[in-house]
Amino acid sequence: MDVLIRNFDPELYRRLKARAAARGEKIGEALTEATEYLLSKREVTTEADVNNAAYASAMGDLAQKYPGKYVVFCDGRFIGPADDLEGAASIIRAAGRPKALVMKMGEQIPKGGDWLWSSLELFAA
């Protein structure tokens, strides 16, 4: 198929065209190869990333299903609800994980606030 691409970097285009010519390829083939490479690359993610992604997608359902309960996420999945913090700790221990994402459904945690002058320290110049 034909594609019109706007705002492509002219320097990158020049280098791509030169490389394609040197290998006897057409621009479309070189772009296809580059795109395949880009899409095959695995994103480096941490367990915290996958736990947060899993929590974000399940949050709505969990809020309805487990109001007031603690929910635990390990290895990028929901592994169980608990009535209290000790219960959530037991779930994490049973899963053999050193840490987990734990949220209490419906809890309003203050977003933040100020951090004023009081924590500034004087250093000699």
Added chain:
Amino acid sequence: MELLRTVRCLGYLPTDPPMPGIKLEVREPVYGRSKEYTVPLDTGFAGYLMLPDSEYRALASMELAREAFGTYTTLAGPVVMRRARVMLRLSGKEFESIVETPIHGGGKLLLGRRILNTLDLALLGNSAKACLVGEEKAAEKKNRANSG
């Protein structure tokens, strides 16, 4: 008039000038690892208990989701803090709370207003002591009434 008595006092931390602090213990709930700190009191910090990054990592077995991380405004711009659930022990009482550390930067050891506002504290500046205060004991009240 309400009379209060100091029940636990700690000398100010030896900084220049000296700084009030209190002792508390932080326990991570999963494996029970705990650490004791003498924490500077910071009424300018709107948060909970801030820990240096390395201490936070040792105790953050129950981290909150990123949507619940705190953002604090400073002179240098906003600072986002990771947060984890812990148990705090202070003056013989254990309660659930939150520890925080900046996502970027090393963090500090500070006790903010979210926890300070749950405590009854007296700062005795001239004697350089920070004290937890409690209500006058019934026996003390009776003695005072008798002597008065």
